[in-house]
Amino acid sequence: xxxxxxxxxxxxxxxxxxxxxxxxxxxxxxxxxxxxxxxxxxxxxxxxxxxxxxxxxxxxxxxxxxxxxxxxxxxxxxxxxxxxxxxxxxxxxxxxxxxxxxxxxxxxxxxxxxxxxxxxxxxxxxxxxxxxxxxxxxxxxxxxxxxxxxxxxxxxxxxxxxxxxxxxxxxxxxxxxxxxxxxxxxxxxxxxxxxxxxxxxxxxxxxxxxxxxxxxxxxxxxxxxxxxxxxxxxxxxxxxxxxxxxxxxxxxxxxxxxxxxxxxxxxxxxxxxxxxxxxxxxxxxxxxxxxxxxxxxxxxxxxxxx
Amino acid sequence: xxxxxxxxxxxxxxxxxxxxxxxxxxxxxxxxxxxxxxxxxxxxxxxxxxxxxxxxxxxxxxxxxxxxxxxxxxxxxxxxxxxxxxxxxxxxxxxxxxxxxxxxxxxxxxxxxxxxxxxxxxxxxxxxxxxxxxxxxxxxxxxxxxxxxxxxxxxxxxxxxxxxxxxxxxxxxxxxxxxxxxxxxxxxxxxxxxxxxxxxxxxxxxxxxxxxxxxxxxxxxxxxxxxxxxxxxxxxxxxxxxx
Numbered sequence: 178x179x180x181x182x183x184x185x186x187x188x189x190x191x192x193x194x195x196x197x198x199x200x201x202x203x204x205x206x207x208x209x210x211x212x213x214x215x216x217x218x219x220x221x222x223x224x225x226x227x228x229x230x231x232x233x234x235x236x237x238x239x240x241x242x243x244x245x246x247x248x249x250x251x252x253x254x255x256x257x258x259x260x261x262x263x264x265x266x267x268x269x270x271x272x273x274x275x276x277x278x279x280x281x282x283x284x285x286x287x288x289x290x291x292x293x294x295x296x297x298x299x300x301x302x303x304x305x306x307x308x309x310x311x312x313x314x315x316x317x318x319x320x321x322x323x324x325x326x327x328x329x330x331x332x333x334x335x336x337x338x339x340x341x342x343x344x345x346x347x348x349x350x351x352x353x354x355x356x357x358x359x360x361x362x363x364x365x366x367x368x369x370x371x372x373x374x375x376x377x378x379x380x381x382x383x384x385x386x387x388x389x390x391x392x393x394x395x396x397x398x399x400x401x402x403x404x405x406x407x408x409x410x411x412x413x414x415x416x417x418x419x420x421x422x423x424x425x426x427x428x429x430x431x432x433x434x435x436x437x438x439x440x441x442x443x444x445x446x447x448x449x450x451x452x453x454x455x456x457x458x459x460x461x462x463x464x465x466x467x468x469x470x471x472x473x474x475x476x477x478x479x480x481x482x483x
Numbered sequence: 484x485x486x487x488x489x490x491x492x493x494x495x496x497x498x499x500x501x502x503x504x505x506x507x508x509x510x511x512x513x514x515x516x517x518x519x520x521x522x523x524x525x526x527x528x529x530x531x532x533x534x535x536x537x538x539x540x541x542x543x544x545x546x547x548x549x550x551x552x553x554x555x556x557x558x559x560x561x562x563x564x565x566x567x568x569x570x571x572x573x574x575x576x577x578x579x580x581x582x583x584x585x586x587x588x589x590x591x592x593x594x595x596x597x598x599x600x601x602x603x604x605x606x607x608x609x610x611x612x613x614x615x616x617x618x619x620x621x622x623x624x625x626x627x628x629x630x631x632x633x634x635x636x637x638x639x640x641x642x643x644x645x646x647x648x649x650x651x652x653x654x655x656x657x658x659x660x661x662x663x664x665x666x667x668x669x670x671x672x673x674x675x676x677x678x679x680x681x682x683x684x685x686x687x688x689x690x691x692x693x694x695x696x697x698x699x700x701x702x703x704x705x706x707x708x709x710x711x712x713x714x715x716x717x718x719x720x721x722x723x724x725x726x
Contacts, residue, residue, distance in 0.1 A: 254574065259573050268565060
């Protein structure tokens with residue numbers, strides 16, 4: 178599948194500290210790529226590097242198949258819409274006047290303003306000065322300006338920040354509709370796992386500047402399949418026996434949990450037989466559902482909001 | 484692309500208070516100059532030219548550079564606030580044109596200021612019962628002073644781009660102007676951007692300080708313009724954007 182964004186060993190260092198380290202990110206065409214990570218993980222810095230707002234310390238970025246360099250800057254920016262950090266706006270101007278400035282800079286006809294305002298449901302507020310807007314309205318205006326000119330790629334940094342629950346739902350539905358309606362590829366960052374779960378087709382999990390997981394949302398869900406917790410009369414010996422027989426098993430000494438990473442009947446049957454053959458008594462066999470949050474916790478060692 | 488940037492910058496001036504400063508500030512040196520002229524009629528005997536010396540003494544020395552600095556600070560303040568740097572630097576226009584677009588707007592507002600200064604000079608002359616029209620020379624000096632804005636405007640636009648504070652670049656312009664008086668008194672006005680407008684405006688002089696030879700003045704202006712524009716564009720290209 179063609180990648181709209183691809184980075185290779187992308188790194189950014191501030192002083193001696195790496196904010197982004199060896200990031201290999203691939204955003205497939207037409208996808209909604211959820212860029213997930215706790216606050217301060219390096220999401221915004223990565224997005225800023227993609228847009229040329231920050232220079233990478235090392236590594237390469239390719240957008241639309243061309244390297245992000247000075248000579249390709251205009252071509253890339255012409256086809257990219259973005260909403261980075263917080264929604265930008267000129268408070269002394271009206272919403273419509275703000276969009277007119279973007280139209281002028283992007284070389285887009287002003288007739289495009291009306292449709293994008295309708296898309297973000299802001300037609301009625303367009304003649305109000307933006308300084309009187311609520312944060313949610315500013316966020317929607319920011320999205321409207323990112324949508325101007327029908328960009329092929331949309332970069333949205335925490336777009337639901339500051340929105341009320343209804344606004345979040347509305348924004349989510351809007352983002353989900355973009356690839357089908359306009360053929361856009363969307364890279365959306367969030368620190369909320371549930372949000373990415375509801376929006377994205379692909380996920381990249383970043384923590385302390387490093388990409389810990391990348392793949393389809395379905396792949397991530399596959400990690401959340403059932404596991405079996407086993408209690409025996411001698412868990413340590415049981416672990417050695419099962420491991421020796423190449424059965425997918427893990428033993429956490431601290432919690433004393435013996436986990437069978439398989440729910441296949443044949444595997445369970447074989448394990449029980451092996452334990453009996455080695456005179457290890459089986460006390461309990463318990464089903465465990467590993468949630469997405471557990472996976473995230475395992476990957477990042479950090480709790481996320483749900 | 485530059486036209487697009489200029490258009491966008493002009494749109495940002497809508498509903499802006501920059502025009503209030505443009506109208507109100509030149510009134511202060513005009514009143515001060517006229518008052519000074521009327522109080523020293525015994526020494527100031529050259530009519531329109533004497534009034535010019537008094538008007539431009541205060542205007543060029545204390546007000547012109549800080550006023551341009553104020554325009555530049557205001558224009559960049561729009562970008563420093565509300566994360567607008569992100570939008571400005573992700574617009575599909577060359578970085579150079581982003582800076583030159585702002586400079587063109589500064590030049591436009593400065594031209595309006597100078598025209599207003601000319602009108603004030605004429606009105607004050609009439610108020611002082613000076614006969615006839617203002618001399619043609621003074622119009623030329625006003626235009627030369629406007630050209631000098633290309634030097635100061637570029638420097639101030641660069642400073643306000645780098646310094647997020649609104650007031651600090653204006654303070655620098657005021658200090659630069661006061662120091663500029665020293666450069667003019669030593670005859671080094673072409674080597675200090677803030678004294679260029681005093682030379683251009685022929686401030687506090689009734690005979691032409693440039694002696695009719697405008698070429699060194701234009702060369703000096705061009706050097707400052709190229710130098711500060713290059714510095715600004717380099718910073719825009721190389722520095723990370725901090726919105």
